[in-house]
Amino acid sequence: MEDHDILDTSDTPDTAVGPQPRPQSLMLAFFGNHVLEEGDRDLCVYSGSIIDVLVRVGVGEPAVRSTLSRMVNRGLLQRRRKGRRMYFGLTPQATRVLWDGRTRIWTQGAVNDDWDGTWTLLGFSLPDSWKRQRHDLRSRLTWSGFGALYSGLWIAPGNVDISGFVAELGLTDHVKIFHARADVTTDIELMIRDTWDLESIAARYVTFDKRWTAHLGTGSGDDPIGTRLRLVSEWLDTIRTDPRLPTRHLPPDWPARPAQETFRRVAEQTTEPARRLARKLLDTVPLR
Structure with missing residues (x-):
């Protein structure tokens, strides 16, 4: 198993609210949102709390439990028992993958305005x-x-x-x-069109933007945890096939920028509500 496969949400069925990411991708997005983003990588979360959250985004309890076991076996999660309860925390491998995804989402972004040639x-x-x-x-x-x-x-x-x-x-x-x-005789725009499927990449941004623009007028909604979990999973699915091609060589109506703005606005709406709700819902203990 390679790190890039861990957050692969491709080939997943669509639902009424959009594509349904793989349970493992949602699981890692959950730990990214509520463990890594909280700055405590050694935090473990009770399995019942994880089930409560993932059920909100369409993952049933049996699928959550089997995903937890599978991710332990693959070296992505580690267990800690406290009394009769089982808690799960991140391994170094999963932490590395999540930091990579975090960099792609929050630092690099989807728009490449500063390409140096x-x-x-x-x-x-x-x-x-x-x-x-x-x-x-x-x-x-x-x-x-x-x-x-x-x-x-x-x-x-x-x-x-x-x-x-x-x-x-x-x-x-x-x-x-x-x-x-590139030599001055190289047609970079033509090379880009021949090398990457621009239509497919653009279509993913347009689809994301249309779906999530509808959330902007509704605030964080009744379920900010579920909304943010799905938002981050879908955005990572959208950008994972985008090579961040230089803006100067892309069509003027390239849809990455408006899609990214929509993502960040919805993320801003849900950050604090999701954090407050998580503090109420999640049962956590230190890893050691």
Whole structure:
């Protein structure tokens, strides 16, 4: 299992209120909202509290319990028993994944106005039998903003540090990484259109924006915890396939900016109401 797969919410069914993210993605969004964001990574949450919250976003109790067990087995959560109750907290791996997602959401954002003209290129040649390694590499490259310029040559805007995950995959000897600028004869707009599916990326932003604009006039609603949990999960699902292409080379009506503004406005509406409600609902203990 790779870190980029943990928050993958693709191929999920739509419901009346939008796409239904995977229970694991919602679970990690829950811990991101109510453990990581509270600044206490060593906090453990009672399983009954987790069930109460995830039921609000359409995940039944059996699915919550099986997801908790599966995430413990995969090294994403750890257990702590106190009396007759079982509590769950984050492992270092899950904390790393959540910090990565937090950076993507709150620091980098979806709009790239400050591109410096540089590109990161990665070339690779793997044996035909290495299907799993090829899949893992391509998936990690996609998560990191890369697109396939050619079959064995991938490119991403900016200076992207990918040596770490290449080493984790054991592919350092099979990969060459370069940082460069395009020649003046290169049509960057054409290259971008040929390398990334702009229509699909734009459609995800438009869909998100339409769905969540409706919430702006309703305040935090009766269930700020559930609203915020779904909001963050859907936004991460939206931006995870966006390489943050330079704004200057995108169509003038590129929808990432208005979608991001909608996300941040709804997030601002729900932050404090969700935090106050969480303090009332969640039974927590220190990890140790």
